[in-house]
Amino acid sequence: MSTVKDKQDLKKAHYVSEWSRIPLNGDPIWLKQLRIRGAHLFRDTEFPNTRMEEWRRTNISIINNTSYRSTPASPPIALTQKAVEPFFLKNPAATELVFINGRYNKTISRLPALPEGVAAGSLRRAIQSPLARVVKTHLGSCLQARNAYTALNTAFLQDGAFVYVPKNILVETPIHIIALTIPGQEPSAAYPRVLAVLEDGSQASITTHFVSLSEHQPYLANAVEEIILGPNAQLDYCRLVEEKAQGNHLATAEVRQDQNSRFNGFMAVLDGNIVRSQVCVELAGDGAECQLNGLYLNDGHRLTDTQFSVLHSRPHGLSRITGKGILDGDSKAVFLGKVYVHPDAQKTDSRQLNQNLLLSERASVETKPQLEIYADDVKCTHGATVGAPPQEVLFYFRSRGISEAAARGMLTCGFAQELIEEAPTHAIREYLSAHVLAKYAPKEIR
Amino acid sequence: MLEIKNLKASVNGNLILKGIDFTVNEGEVHAIMGPNGSGKSTLAQVLAGHEAYDVSEESSVTFLGQNLLELPAEERARAGLFLAFQYPVEIPGVSNAHFLRAALNEIRVSRGLEELDAIDFEDLLKEKMELMNVPATFAERFVNLGFSGGEKKRNEILQLAVMEPRLAILDESDSGLDIDALRIVSEGINLLRSPQRAFILVTHYQRLLNYVTPDFVHVLYKGRIVRSGGKELALELEERGYDWIKDEVMAAA
Numbered sequence: 001m002s003t004v005k006d007k008q009d010l011k012k013a014h015y016v017s018e019w020s021r022i023p024l025n026g027d028p029i030w031l032k033q034l035r036i037r038g039a040h041l042f043r044d045t046e047f048p049n050t051r052m053e054e055w056r057r058t059n060i061s062i063i064n065n066t067s068y069r070s071t072p073a074s075p076p077i078a079l080t081q082k083a084v085e086p087f088f089l090k091n092p093a094a095t096e097l098v099f100i101n102g103r104y105n106k107t108i109s110r111l112p113a114l115p116e117g118v119a120a121g122s123l124r125r126a127i128q129s130p131l132a133r134v135v136k137t138h139l140g141s142c143l144q145a146r147n148a149y150t151a152l153n154t155a156f157l158q159d160g161a162f163v164y165v166p167k168n169i170l171v172e173t174p175i176h177i178i179a180l181t182i183p184g185q186e187p188s189a190a191y192p193r194v195l196a197v198l199e200d201g202s203q204a205s206i207t208t209h210f211v212s213l214s215e216h217q218p219y220l221a222n223a224v225e226e227i228i229l230g231p232n233a234q235l236d237y238c239r240l241v242e243e244k245a246q247g248n249h250l251a252t253a254e255v256r257q258d259q260n261s262r263f264n265g266f267m268a269v270l271d272g273n274i275v276r277s278q279v280c281v282e283l284a285g286d287g288a289e290c291q292l293n294g295l296y297l298n299d300g301h302r303l304t305d306t307q308f309s310v311l312h313s314r315p316h317g318l319s320r321i322t323g324k325g326i327l328d329g330d331s332k333a334v335f336l337g338k339v340y341v342h343p344d345a346q347k348t349d350s351r352q353l354n355q356n357l358l359l360s361e362r363a364s365v366e367t368k369p370q371l372e373i374y375a376d377d378v379k380c381t382h383g384a385t386v387g388a389p390p391q392e393v394l395f396y397f398r399s400r401g402i403s404e405a406a407a408r409g410m411l412t413c414g415f416a417q418e419l420i421e422e423a424p425t426h427a428i429r430e431y432l433s434a435h436v437l438a439k440y441a442p443k444e445i446r
Numbered sequence: 447m448l449e450i451k452n453l454k455a456s457v458n459g460n461l462i463l464k465g466i467d468f469t470v471n472e473g474e475v476h477a478i479m480g481p482n483g484s485g486k487s488t489l490a491q492v493l494a495g496h497e498a499y500d501v502s503e504e505s506s507v508t509f510l511g512q513n514l515l516e517l518p519a520e521e522r523a524r525a526g527l528f529l530a531f532q533y534p535v536e537i538p539g540v541s542n543a544h545f546l547r548a549a550l551n552e553i554r555v556s557r558g559l560e561e562l563d564a565i566d567f568e569d570l571l572k573e574k575m576e577l578m579n580v581p582a583t584f585a586e587r588f589v590n591l592g593f594s595g596g597e598k599k600r601n602e603i604l605q606l607a608v609m610e611p612r613l614a615i616l617d618e619s620d621s622g623l624d625i626d627a628l629r630i631v632s633e634g635i636n637l638l639r640s641p642q643r644a645f646i647l648v649t650h651y652q653r654l655l656n657y658v659t660p661d662f663v664h665v666l667y668k669g670r671i672v673r674s675g676g677k678e679l680a681l682e683l684e685e686r687g688y689d690w691i692k693d694e695v696m697a698a699a
Contacts, residue, residue: 390535391498392535393535393537395496395497395519396531396534396535396537397520397549398495398518398519398520398523399494399495399519399520399522399523399528399529399531400523400545400546400549400552400605400609401520401523401524401549401552401553401556401609402520402548402549402552403520403552404520406548406552410537410540410544410545410548411537411540413539413540414537414538414539414540414588415538415539416539417539417540418538418539418588
């Protein structure tokens with residue numbers, strides 16, 4: 001009889017065998033070593049399971065039990081820019097970087113001129129350029145050993161998105177990274193990777209957008225993003241997860257902020273089967289500020305897991321975490337906010353709020369805002385709410401002649417809209433508003 | 447216009463309204479006064495169609511020829527009934543302009559009129575906001591969110607001006623207002639008075655009636671109208687309080 005461990009070993013053997021077939025392509029030795037470290041870590045780390053505190057409420061055994069093949073380097077169909085244009089931002093000045101199964105596709109990307117010294121493109125290309133030094137310094141540097149899947153991403157690291165903004169440079173137009181998964185005939189996994197480095201006093205807006213052109217083949221997008229903000233740098237960041245119904249998604253973003261830097265993040269999970277959206281910020285310099293806003297729209301039998309953590313390592317840091325979820329059908333959402341205040345992080349100012357709107361009696365939410373404080377002079381709050389649209393509010397609408405169905409629609413859109421207005425990029429706000437309106441608003445009030 | 451006969455309503459088995467009769471004609475202003483807990487707000491909510499209240503089958507309320515008690519809340523509004531709430535609710539993420547346009551268009555469609563598009567509505571809202579003397583910022587602010595008590599009441603009156611109902615029930619629109627806000631709210635009400643439009647002012651205090659002169663005053667106590675009269679009744683109540691009425695009711699019992 002096989003034990004749980006034996007089964008895990010079998011699954012792992014599958015990935016190790018896939019891993020051994022990665023073409024070497026003249027990669028520098030440090031990259032090979034990084035991959036080997038990832039592979040070791042993967043082999044020695046248990047798959048995430050409900051016996052682990054962080055995964056207690058999120059059962060991903062369906063992902064663990066699937067032996068995903070690596071997605072093909074070049075997709076079976078040749079893609080034109082026209083095929084990916086629907087994913088482009090409604091801002092013709094935006095840089096549109098298209099990645100297919102984790103690999104950069106320059107021909108179908110749109111590359112307007114960027115300020116001198118700014119790089120936005122392929123990680124693999126950067127390794128062969130004078131920027132190799134930057135990549136080598138930072139790639140894998142702030143990724144903690146979060147779980148077996150983040151290790152697996154590093155083990156399979158071959159390409160990815162690389163954004164570099166030199167000191168005091170302001171990139172005014174948004175950089176939009178489209179991570180497109182096109183699975184093969186069997187269940188396949190893509191390993192999107194992002195590295196963004198903003199030097200001292202620089203500023204940029206980056207959006208990673210996870211989508212798929214898969215019709216019905218199951219797949220896994222296993223993404224890792226690393227974001228490094230130098231002193232006084234400012235990043236507006238959005239993550240949109242819009243996988244297909246048969247697509248699972250595990251994403252981890254690691255953000256390391258130096259002093260007085262500002263990170264304004266907006267993470268939206270719009271679609272996908274099981275989606276885990278994790279962002280881990282370390283406020284590693286004095287006076288650094290971060291805002292983490294998460295929106296998840298669940299229906300059917302979907303499961304989303306939003307994990308935001310902020311580590312306050314230094315004094316005068318500020319963090320704001322807000323999660324908002326709308327749950328319909330038999331869907332389930334998990335929200336875990338975690339703020340850790342180190343003894344050195346005096347004068348920390350932190351707020352956490354998670355609000356959930358239940359549109360169905362069968363939907364469920366597990367919410368757990370957490371605070372761990374080891375400094376004595378701090379201001380930290382947290383709170384959570386879960387509930388259906390209040391009858392008193394519905395009556396107010398109805399007393400103005402608005403039907404209950406229309407009232408629910410307006411209320412639901414408004415609930416999301418309130419958070420959408422916090423999204424840092426205009427084009428993203430428009431995109432999300434339109435999405436929410438199409439999903440929840442009755443026709444007559446659009 | 448509105449004919450209330452033997453209106454009895456209870457909530458969770460407690461009888462709050464114990465048989466109310468009165469009639470409101472076009473153009474009239476009726477004040478409903480009474481001590482706390484007498485059932486004033488319940489009367490307003492029952493007329494607007496709040497489902498938390500059970501209305502007795504013996505009761506009848508006719509509004510513009512229709513059986514009001516059969517209509518759900520939204521259809522009462524479409525028929526021309528408006529309730530200004532004592533405690534207006536906050537609606538995050540929905541702007542006043544969006545809310546009011548949706549409301550007005552529901553009413554217009556129910557009357558066979560064309561919907562107003564956003565541009566026409568903007569003109570109309572601007573005109574009403576100037577008329578009601580509310581700041582231009584009201585349009586884009588989320589409905590009542592972060593509004594002060596006075597701003598919420600003024601917002602209710604703005605909604606009244608936009609919806610142009612036949613009958614407006616104002617539930618304590620004067621409570622919690624300072625004298626300047628009270629003046630603005632009363633001026634708004636007076637501007638909206640017309641021979642076709644009737645008002646029911648539910649109020650605890652006589653103060654509002656210094657500015658808006660009622661045609662009739664009814665005193666509600668323990669779920670019944672115990673006295674009706676003209677505007678001089680309000681002055682008498684202001685002078686003598688409610689105790690003498692309570693004593694009279696006790697004596698009669």
